[in-house]
Amino acid sequence: MTPRPDLSLIRREVVYAPPADAGLDLVYVDDSLLVVNKPEGLLSVPGRGDDRQDCMVHRVQQRFPEALTVHRLDMATSGLLVFARGEAMQRALSVLFQDRQVDKxxxxxxxxxxxxxxxxxxxxxxxxxxxxxxxxxxxxxxxxxxxxxxxxxxxxxxxxxxxxxxxxxxxxxxxxxxxxxxxxxxxxxxxxxxxxxxxxxxxxxxxAAALSLPHPQTGERMHWTSAPPF
CATH class of the missing domain: 3.30.2350.10 (Pseudouridine synthase)
Structure with a gap:
């Protein structure tokens, strides 16, 4: 087993303090899917505990109630996140991710x-x-x-x-x-x-600065980009 890095210097406490909800930074939307920019510090999906329920999927569902998770970004990572519109599209998009047809x-x-x-x-x-x-x-x-x-x-x-x-x-x-x-x-x-x-x-x-995938209905290759905020 490879030796683990020395964790003695890793002491920054990770506290969940999500950014204020300023509305969706919507990059793309159609009848099948939508793409948003997730801000840094926000969970993609709910975490454990009442204090970790504010997350990207819940914010998206306030505007698009049928939106479902397809993939995730770490809480500390910002950038492009795809959501399916409905269960059929969630299944189709999930297959694209599983089959490595999505470029990130x-x-x-x-x-x-x-x-x-x-x-x-x-x-x-x-x-x-x-x-x-x-x-x-x-x-x-x-x-x-x-x-x-x-x-x-x-x-x-x-x-x-x-x-x-x-x-x-x-x-x-x-x-x-x-x-x-x-x-x-x-x-x-x-x-x-x-x-x-x-x-x-x-x-x-x-x-997450760029994402590309075949559209789950048309097969057309879709491309989205997001400039890093740093």
Whole structure:
């Protein structure tokens, strides 16, 4: 089993304080689906406890009561999120995600300067049970996990790299753990960052910036983009 990163510096408490509901940032809508920009700090679906019921799907359902979840983003991640309009479309869209017909691209800022301009990370991931919900690289019981990365810019003065990330698989916390495994934690990450990387940003600098899929009714390839707010 691969040694786990030292968690002794990870001390930022994760408190649920969702942003105020300012209305939906609606990117696209038709009779089959809708796409919204999820703000950072908001759960995709309800969590455990009465204090974690405010979430993206509930906010969407206030305007579109038939909307159903298809996939999720971590609470700390912002960006593009797809919802189905009705159960039939939920089934159809879920199949597209399961069959890896959906292309996703994220933008992140990480600590340090990546040596290679691009590459692929192929490291199996498993739950880090003593430190849930954290995940970890584990060659004994981890599930196959792959991420492609491409450097967008290097800030030599700050010692930071802006990187585009394309997940081939969709494991929990995959992008965050894979970048940590390269020695480059994402800035503002309360789970995987060290004290320095956490202090460099007030939020996790990870944004779902592009999403593409075949329309569940017409088969036409649809594309949506969202500029990172950092």
């Amino acid at each position: 691209r994220y933008v992140a800022v990480v600590k340090g300067l990546l040596a290679q301009d691009q590459g692929e990370i192929d490291l199996p991931l498993s739950a880090d049970w003593p430190n849930r919900p954290r995940q970890m690289v584990c060659f004994e019981r981890g599930k196959p996990s792959q991420t492609r990365y491409e450097v967008l810019a290097r800030d030599l003065g700050q010692g930071e790299t802006r990187v585009a990330l394309t997940p081939i698989t969709g494991r929990s916390h995959q992008l965050r753990v894979h970048m940590l495994a390269l020695g480059h934690p994402m800035l503002g990450d309360p789970f995987y960052g060290d004290a320095d990387s956490q202090a460099r940003a007030p939020r996790l600098l990870l944004h």
